[in-house]
Amino acid sequence: MKRIYKINITFILLMTISTLFVSCEYGDTNNDITRPDESVVPINAIMPIMQTQSHRNITAGLARLAGIVTQQWIGADAQQVGYTSYVINETDSDNFWDTGLYVGALRDCVQIINKIEGSNGINTRGIAKIYLAANLGLATNVWGDIPFSEAFQGEDNLFPVYDTQESIYETIFRVLDEAIADLNAEDTGGGIQGSLVSLSNDQWVKVANALKARYYLQLTKVDPQAASNALSVLPNAMDSNSDQAVFGWEENQNAGNPLALFGLGRPETMIVDPRFETIMDGDPRKSKYMILVEGSNLFYQEGNDDLFWGRLGSPGLLMSYWEQKFIEAEALERTAQDGTTALAEAVTANMEYLGIPAPQIALYVSELELGGSLEGDLQTIINEKYKALYGVAPVEVWNDFKRTDYPNLVPASDGVNGFNPSGIVPRRLLYPISERISNANSYAEAIARQGGHLLDNGTWAFE
Numbered sequence: 001m002k003r004i005y006k007i008n009i010t011f012i013l014l015m016t017i018s019t020l021f022v023s024c025e026y027g028d029t030n031n032d033i034t035r036p037d038e039s040v041v042p043i044n045a046i047m048p049i050m051q052t053q054s055h056r057n058i059t060a061g062l063a064r065l066a067g068i069v070t071q072q073w074i075g076a077d078a079q080q081v082g083y084t085s086y087v088i089n090e091t092d093s094d095n096f097w098d099t100g101l102y103v104g105a106l107r108d109c110v111q112i113i114n115k116i117e118g119s120n121g122i123n124t125r126g127i128a129k130i131y132l133a134a135n136l137g138l139a140t141n142v143w144g145d146i147p148f149s150e151a152f153q154g155e156d157n158l159f160p161v162y163d164t165q166e167s168i169y170e171t172i173f174r175v176l177d178e179a180i181a182d183l184n185a186e187d188t189g190g191g192i193q194g195s196l197v198s199l200s201n202d203q204w205v206k207v208a209n210a211l212k213a214r215y216y217l218q219l220t221k222v223d224p225q226a227a228s229n230a231l232s233v234l235p236n237a238m239d240s241n242s243d244q245a246v247f248g249w250e251e252n253q254n255a256g257n258p259l260a261l262f263g264l265g266r267p268e269t270m271i272v273d274p275r276f277e278t279i280m281d282g283d284p285r286k287s288k289y290m291i292l293v294e295g296s297n298l299f300y301q302e303g304n305d306d307l308f309w310g311r312l313g314s315p316g317l318l319m320s321y322w323e324q325k326f327i328e329a330e331a332l333e334r335t336a337q338d339g340t341t342a343l344a345e346a347v348t349a350n351m352e353y354l355g356i357p358a359p360q361i362a363l364y365v366s367e368l369e370l371g372g373s374l375e376g377d378l379q380t381i382i383n384e385k386y387k388a389l390y391g392v393a394p395v396e397v398w399n400d401f402k403r404t405d406y407p408n409l410v411p412a413s414d415g416v417n418g419f420n421p422s423g424i425v426p427r428r429l430l431y432p433i434s435e436r437i438s439n440a441n442s443y444a445e446a447i448a449r450q451g452g453h454l455l456d457n458g459t460w461a462f463e
Contacts, residue, residue: 043112043124044194050108051196052255054131055247055316057100058393060258062142062429064270065092067394069426070386070401071409074273076297078266086415086426086455093142094432102151105135110152120189123201126182127192130208130245133175134318137215140168141399142429144459145446147439159439162446165460166222172215176208183208197245197318203238207245210237210324214396217327220334221403222461227334234328238321241353247316256312259391263301263310272298279407280387284360285351289390300391308354309391317392322350326385333370333377340370343381350388382406402427402462419455426455427462 067073068083075081079092098104109132116125139146146168150160163171183201192201199207216229223229238244249257253264262270272290277298280286288308290298301310308314325346329339344365351361368384370377382400386407389397401409409425416423419430430453435443447453450460 041111042194043115043121046108046112046115047124047128047194048196050105050112050128050131051247053100053105053108054135055249055318056258057096057105057135057138058318058395059316059391060100060262061096062093062100062138063259063394064262065429066142066398068270068273070394070397070407071273072276072386072390072394072397073270073300075269076271077269080266080270085412085417086420086423087417088426088429088455089419090430090433090436093429094434097139097143097432098434101135101139102147105131106139107152109135119185119187121187121193122182122185122189123187123191124189124193124195126179126185126201126208127195127204129175129179129182130204130211131318133172133179133208133211133215136168136172136175137211138395140165140459140461141218141395143431144428144450147442159442161442162449164449169215169219169461173212176212179208180205197247199243199245203243204245206236206238206243207318209233210319210321213237213324213327213331214319217331218399218403219461221463227331230327230331231335234324234331238324241321241349244321245318247318249313249316251311251313253312257309257314257316260301260310260312260314263299264312268297268299270300272300274298276390279383283387284356284364285354285387285390288354288356314391320350320353320389320392322346322353322388323385323393323396325349326381326388329370329381330378333374333381338370339377339381340368343368343370343384347384347388378404379406399462401425402458421454422456424456427458428455430455 064073064080065083065088068075068080069086073080075084082088083092109128112128113125113132116122136146136148144165145162146165147160148163148168148171150157153160183204212233213230216223216226216233219226219229249255249260253261256264277286277290280289287306290300291307293299299310300307305311323346325342329342329346332339332342347365347368348361351364368380370380382404383406385400386397400406411423411425415425420426431443431446451457
């Protein structure tokens with residue numbers, strides 16, 4: 001049975017700082033005294049911080065916004081009410097861009113990769129490249145063009161250009177190929193260092209191929225070979241739920257699952273959308289997703305273990321096996337093959353992970369049907385995927401909607417505003433205000449190249 005290492009990341013960070021802290025004189029301008037000198041921080045100290053922030057990115061702020069615009073959650077108070085009406089401005093994404101990615105997980109990935117030369121630590125570098133690809137995917141899914149090729153150069157380049165979304169996808173595939181090569185290589189340093197996710201090298205390779213399939217399929221609107229490309233890597237991807245890269249959040253408010261922490265820290269500001277409740281009627285997973293409190297609101301987090309994705313200790317998945325099987329089902333249908341078995345396996349894997357009893361799984365799966373028109377089958381697959389990715393990958397739900405128009409979401413009745421003048425379900429987020437102020441020329445070039453800077457502007461892959 002695979003072990004999931006749980007660790008208090010706050011403790012790691014404090015210990016790292018206390019042991020590696022480099023003093024800063026008053027004359028040291030723009031030095032962050034809360035961070036140790038990066039040149040002396042060992043890889044096994046960076047890796048857990050990078051992984052923690054990466055898994056936080058998947059289910060924290062960006063995920064909440066994606067879950068609201070795709071109508072799995074709805075705002076009941078505070079900022080979340082505005083988000084439900086698509087009032088999402090350039091300050092709302094600032095923290096996700098800075099702390100989550102460019103001063104967080106992306107930078108840490110690049111730092112690990114740059115520290116490793118030769119074969120000493122090469123397997124660890126492979127894992128960092130997997131997480132780099134996943135974080136790049138998240139960023140370009142949300143914003144389109146993003147800085148990367150000129151980013152992370154410090155004072156050597158304070159104004160990095162934005163790479164096109166098309167080139168970012170090319171980078172993702174290249175980095176994942178490099179990750180696979182690194183993980184298949186002999187590591188003279190003794191193997192993987194500092195990882196909080198316990199997988200073998202072979203399992204990490206499977207995860208890398210699963211991610212390749214995800215990003216290939218995301219290109220269905222711009223690449224006629226997208227489905228075939230996804231199918232080509234799936235034989236080397238995950239074989240079951242046991243191959244998933246699972247991050248163990250702690251059962252406390254210092255290092256708990258971000259979705260649960262938000263429910264505890266901002267109670268009753270974001271609840272389950274009644275439209276999603278209706279979709280889940282008759283589904284055995286409904287009681288795992290939501291609970292009715294005081295005859296009014298449907299909560300996704302209520303301080304108990306009944307709600308699978310609302311617990312402090314709810315696992316974080318880099319990518320689920322059931323998402324991979326949904327990808328397979330869709331790719332088969334798009335290449336004039338039968339995706340019925342893959343669809344059944346996707347739903348089964350999800351329900352088994354949630355702890356749904358086998359007889360209920362069998363009954364539900366027996367009623368799934370494909371074999372009609374391509375469009376009808378795609379709708380069935382994406383609708384089932386919409387339910388199965390709840391709580392674990394909300395941004396992927398948003399990506400599916402942007403490229404397939406499924407599930408059928410009715411835009412918010414009050415969703416017309418200056419950020420979203422057409423009133424449609426948003427297609428992207430605005431770049432953060434920090435970029436407009438500190439990287440103005442590159443920011444302006446990216447906006448001009450993409451044809452605008454509003455929530456209803458599409459991006460290259462999701463036009």
